[in-house]
Amino acid sequence: MKIESSLIFVETTGDTDVMDVTSEVREKLLQSNISNGSIILFVSGSTAALTTIEFEDGAVDDLKKAIERIAPRDIRYEHDRRWGDGNGYSHVRAAMLGASLTIPVVDKKPLLGTWQQTVLLDFDNRPRKREITVQIMGE
Amino acid sequence: MKIESSLIFVETTGDTDVMDVTSEVREKLLQSNISNGSIILFVSGSTAALTTIEFEDGAVDDLKKAIERIAPRDIRYEHDRRWGDGNGYSHVRAAMLGASLTIPVVDKKPLLGTWQQTVLLDFDNRPRKREITVQIMGE
Amino acid sequence: MKIESSLIFVETTGDTDVMDVTSEVREKLLQSNISNGSIILFVSGSTAALTTIEFEDGAVDDLKKAIERIAPRDIRYEHDRRWGDGNGYSHVRAAMLGASLTIPVVDKKPLLGTWQQTVLLDFDNRPRKREITVQIMGE
Numbered sequence: 493m494k495i496e497s498s499l500i501f502v503e504t505t506g507d508t509d510v511m512d513v514t515s516e517v518r519e520k521l522l523q524s525n526i527s528n529g530s531i532i533l534f535v536s537g538s539t540a541a542l543t544t545i546e547f548e549d550g551a552v553d554d555l556k557k558a559i560e561r562i563a564p565r566d567i568r569y570e571h572d573r574r575w576g577d578g579n580g581y582s583h584v585r586a587a588m589l590g591a592s593l594t595i596p597v598v599d600k601k602p603l604l605g606t607w608q609q610t611v612l613l614d615f616d617n618r619p620r621k622r623e624i625t626v627q628i629m630g631e
Numbered sequence: 632m633k634i635e636s637s638l639i640f641v642e643t644t645g646d647t648d649v650m651d652v653t654s655e656v657r658e659k660l661l662q663s664n665i666s667n668g669s670i671i672l673f674v675s676g677s678t679a680a681l682t683t684i685e686f687e688d689g690a691v692d693d694l695k696k697a698i699e700r701i702a703p704r705d706i707r708y709e710h711d712r713r714w715g716d717g718n719g720y721s722h723v724r725a726a727m728l729g730a731s732l733t734i735p736v737v738d739k740k741p742l743l744g745t746w747q748q749t750v751l752l753d754f755d756n757r758p759r760k761r762e763i764t765v766q767i768m769g770e
Numbered sequence: 771m772k773i774e775s776s777l778i779f780v781e782t783t784g785d786t787d788v789m790d791v792t793s794e795v796r797e798k799l800l801q802s803n804i805s806n807g808s809i810i811l812f813v814s815g816s817t818a819a820l821t822t823i824e825f826e827d828g829a830v831d832d833l834k835k836a837i838e839r840i841a842p843r844d845i846r847y848e849h850d851r852r853w854g855d856g857n858g859y860s861h862v863r864a865a866m867l868g869a870s871l872t873i874p875v876v877d878k879k880p881l882l883g884t885w886q887q888t889v890l891l892d893f894d895n896r897p898r899k900r901e902i903t904v905q906i907m908g909e
Contacts, residue, residue, distance in 0.1 A: 493633065495909060536881050537885075543727070544725075544726065550714065553710075562840060588727075591886070594733055608730070625881050629771075682866070683816060685861055687849070688848070689851065690847075690848070697866065698866075735810065737775065744814040
């Protein structure tokens with residue numbers, strides 16, 4: 493077994509920007525010396541998250557609305573009262589969705605469903621440059 | 632270290648069917664040549680998810696109700712307006728719960744708590760045949 | 771590649787206690803013989819979860835309030851009606867947040883963001899002694 497690490501760089505608009513990074517994930521696997529195993533994705537930072545979804549405008553919009561129901565942007569947050577940076581809602585959203593994602597790999601391909609894409613969600617209240625750490629483990 | 636891949640097949644009724652797959656997970660570990668490491672589970676498809684819960688009718692029912700509060704079945708979804716397949720709520724639920732789960736393994740047993748089972752949640756609006764990819768990594 | 775397993779012990783007050791375990795995670799990595807790879811964390815038990823958040827009182831309080839919106843403590847739970855242990859809300863919360871977390875490791879350090887801490891959430895309705903299983907995989 494081997495392990496390989498690399499990074500995916502993504503520029504976001506913030507404000508619950510949902511970015512499809514599936515082609516970057518597929519590219520990393522094609523470039524890899526590992527054919528079978530798992531790809532682990534992790535976004536550093538406390539206002540972003542990773543998940544999978546059918547990446548089409550409707551479903552993405554629906555997801556944003558559900559997240560808004562759980563942690564509305566315009567209610568009062570203690571984080572904002574203390575630190576004044578206005579992104580209390582971003583921290584809550586990120587903690588609930590989660591920063592890590594693991595996908596099995598067979599023949600250098602991620603075992604995603606046909607309509608299942610890998611997305612980065614940037615909840616911060618401003619544009620950000622994000623790094624997703626990619627680790628491919630296997631043989 | 633070694634890695635082994637296999638599949639668990641599950642037939643669901645859809646409609647937020649919650650299926651206990653713990654015995655299948657335990658069986659895969661007993662059949663494995665790996666004794667210590669991790670078992671990675673991943674469900675392909677954008678309308679299903681994996682998590683752990685105490686698998687008894689009450690807690691499962693309570694979980695379904697909480698999911699219904701977050702992404703109610705009968706509100707308007709953009710996904711449905713565009714594609715007409717009526718499972719917009721399924722996509723949102725799946726993206727929020729997450730498709731992957733990793734459990735440590737010691738002596739060919741998953742380190743689940745006594746009352747902690749591994750479950751597949753099928754949020755689609757019709758019965759489905761699901762595949763859970765199983766990867767056991769370790770030595 | 772190698773794999774190493776160990777445990778982090780945490781005493782909680784329960785009642786959605788959020789405990790920062792980042793220093794324990796860093797300590798495990800410093801003690802390890804593995805420099806590059808991943809650290810997998812898993813909490814056994816069906817009323818606790820793991821995630822990352824900026825660990826400061828405001829953001830933690832905001833997260834607790836969001837969790838209370840999703841699975842309020844004082845509504846009726848079927849689990850409680852059947853089993854009478856009063857922690858139905860705890861099971862729902864734990865299933866939604868998730869029991870596992872995977873973080874990449876480079877040079878014996880977890881690739882967390884500057885303001886991103888690793889936390890255990892104990893949702894049970896009483897103090898608990900928790901075990902977090904730690905697995906470090908890599909080389």
